[in-house]
Structures are given as structure tokens and as C-alpha cells.
Amino acid sequence: MSEVDRNLVGTETAPFTVEVERGAIRRFAEAIGDNNPIFNDPAAAKQQGYADLVAPPTFATSFRLPMDPPWIANLDRRRIMAGETSFAIVRPITAGMVLTCRMKLRAVEDKGGRKGQMQLLHQDLEGSDANGDIVFVSSRTTVYRPAEQSLA
Amino acid sequence: MISLPDLATFEVGSRFEAACGPVTTTQLVRYAGASGDFNRIHYDHHYAVDAKLGGVIAHGMLTMAFMCRALTDRAGPRGSVSRVAARFLSPVRPGDTVTTIVTVSSRRDDSAQPGIDCDLAAFVGDRQVAEGKATVVWPDQEQARQHFGGERHG
Numbered sequence: 001m002s003e004v005d006r007n008l009v010g011t012e013t014a015p016f017t018v019e020v021e022r023g024a025i026r027r028f029a030e031a032i033g034d035n036n037p038i039f040n041d042p043a044a045a046k047q048q049g050y051a052d053l054v055a056p057p058t059f060a061t062s063f064r065l066p067m068d069p070p071w072i073a074n075l076d077r078r079r080i081m082a083g084e085t086s087f088a089i090v091r092p093i094t095a096g097m098v099l100t101c102r103m104k105l106r107a108v109e110d111k112g113g114r115k116g117q118m119q120l121l122h123q124d125l126e127g128s129d130a131n132g133d134i135v136f137v138s139s140r141t142t143v144y145r146p147a148e149q150s151l152a
Numbered sequence: 153m154i155s156l157p158d159l160a161t162f163e164v165g166s167r168f169e170a171a172c173g174p175v176t177t178t179q180l181v182r183y184a185g186a187s188g189d190f191n192r193i194h195y196d197h198h199y200a201v202d203a204k205l206g207g208v209i210a211h212g213m214l215t216m217a218f219m220c221r222a223l224t225d226r227a228g229p230r231g232s233v234s235r236v237a238a239r240f241l242s243p244v245r246p247g248d249t250v251t252t253i254v255t256v257s258s259r260r261d262d263s264a265q266p267g268i269d270c271d272l273a274a275f276v277g278d279r280q281v282a283e284g285k286a287t288v289v290w291p292d293q294e295q296a297r298q299h300f301g302g303e304r305h306g
Binding site (some may be wrong): 017024027028030031032033034036038047048049054056057058061062064077078079080081082083084085086087088089090091092148150151 | 153172179182183186187188189191192193199202203204205206209211212216217218220221223224225229230232233234235236237238239240243260287291
């Protein structure tokens with residue numbers, strides 16, 4: 001059974017905590033090949049008025065539960081692709097922040113393509129600080145391709 | 153780092169492009185580790201072929217990081233991306249260099265939070281791989297005034 005479970009629409013994961021670490025930011029900057037000093041050097045970031053090392057804008061994509069959320073867990077990974085992603089960043093994420101995150105399956109949408117029906121999973125992720133203030137909100141649309149579709 | 157013209161000085165309609173790459177399989181492994189997205193379609197050739205992808209494809213989010221870099225490299229130290237959205241249109245593969253074309257669509261000079269809005273288009277050669285939009289803001293009022301008072305490009 002590897003089809004999308006629509007009964008999970010509207011459900012969310014238990015809140016999880018992310019401690020934003022310098023090493024995690026540096027490894028992310030290294031992986032995307034970005035040598036911007038504020039992503040790599042705490043002293044440079046502080047010199048620019050930031051509390052600590054700054055995370056690149058897409059860094060929150062790394063905020064995950066140890067296991068995939070229930071609406072992804074049963075799916076065939078070979079059929080999963082990125083569709084769309086957006087971030088609204090209220091204030092830049094910096095090392096040392098402790099964020100409480102929640103992930104939600106907002107909607108599932110059927111979309112007919114040339115090579116069969118695909119499903120779009122619209123998911124939301126938000127992170128807030130210790131005061132409960134929202135730091136970022138992200139939406140992600142994951143494409144679940146038809147089993148037989150080829151992109152080769 | 154090379155000093156680039158500051159994004160805050162760009163007029164509406166001005167365009168520039170920025171290239172990242174070429175993407176390597178090693179980079180995709182690093183990105184899998186750094187992002188926590190371990191889907192094997194991004195680094196395991198046989199698995200990706202079995203998934204009918206014809207070989208590994210880059211994480212869409214890596215392409216989005218490249219698109220953001222076109223902005224953050226020019227945002228100045230205190231400029232930051234406050235909103236960014238991307239839609240992925242076509243796979244990026246190892247060996248590909250992703251070129252992002254940024255077009256300034258509006259300026260918010262008089263806003264409480266000065267900034268600019270941009271349209272983003274990412275290409276590999278002449279094939280478009282992603283499209284998007286972003287807003288870059290300068291939260292520091294005094295610095296923003298200095299930026300916006302300076303000479304403009306475009």
C-alpha cells in the first residue's frame with residue numbers, strides 16, 4: 001500500500017524542537033556551496049549586528065522529525081518529487097535559536113497529467129521561538145507521481 | 153568574496169543573473185546530509201533509474217538555495233530574504249550549472265520595512281528548471297536609508 005492517505009488531511013505532527021546549531025548552518029552552507037561570511041563565520045555575522053551565525057533562507061527545510069511524517073511514511077520514495085516551496089521569514093534564523101516546529105498536511109490535490117493521475121501534498125511547517133512568536137512559515141508541495149511515469 | 157552592486161540600488165525592471173554549479177553527485181550527498189532529505193533518487197544511480205528518472209536528480213531545494221544565493225550575494229550584510237517561493241519545473245542533474253535570472257519587479261522605498269520584490273527564473277542552458285518570487289528587506293532603518301539614498305544601478 002503506497003498511495004496517499006487522505007484521512008490524514010488536516011492532521012499535524014507533534015511539536016518538535018530544533019536547536020539551531022552553528023555546525024548545522026555551516027554544513028548546510030557548505031552543501032549549497034555558499035561562502036557568504038554571515039553563513040560561515042560567527043564573528044562576521046556578529047559584526048553585521050546578528051546575534052550569531054545566520055542561516056541561509058532555505059535552511060528551515062532541514063527542520064525535520066527523526067522519522068517522516070505519517071502522510072509521507074508509507075509512500076514509495078521513487079515517486080516523490082519536489083513541486084513548490086515557499087518561506088516567509090519573519091526574522092532571520094540564527095545559531096542558538098531554539099524553535100518549536102509543527103508540520104501539517106493542509107490538503108491533497110489530484111492533478112491529471114499526460115502520464116496519469118498524480119497527487120499534490122500541500123504541507124505547512126512553522127517555527128516559533130520561546131515566546132511563541134512565529135519566526136518562519138513554510139509551505140511545501142510534494143508531487144506524488146504515477147507509478148509508471150518516466151522522466152528519463 | 154567578490155563585491156557586487158548592492159541589490160537595494162537596483163531600479164524596477166533591472167535584471168541580473170548568477171550562476172551556481174556545476175552540481176556534483178558529492179554535493180547531492182552533502183546536501184542530503186545537511187538537509188535531512190535522504191531520498192535515494194538524489195544520489196543512488198540505480199535507484200533513480202528504477203524510479204524512471206534516467207539517473208539521479210538534484211534536490212529541488214538545492215536549486216532553490218541557488219536562486220536565493222543570487223539575492224543574498226547582493227543583499228549586503230544586513231539585507232535579508234523575507235519571502236521566497238519557488239516552483240520546480242524540470243530536473244537538475246549532476247554536471248548542470250544553474251543560472252538564476254533576477255528581475256526587480258517593485259521597490260518599497262517608502263515602506264516601514266524598505267525592500268524590493270523580484271521575479272526569479274532558473275535555467276540550465278536554455279531549459280527553465282524553476283521559477284519563483286522573492287522579497288528582500290533591509291530591516292535596519294538607518295542602513296536602509298543609506299542604501300536607498302545611494303547611487304542606483306539598472
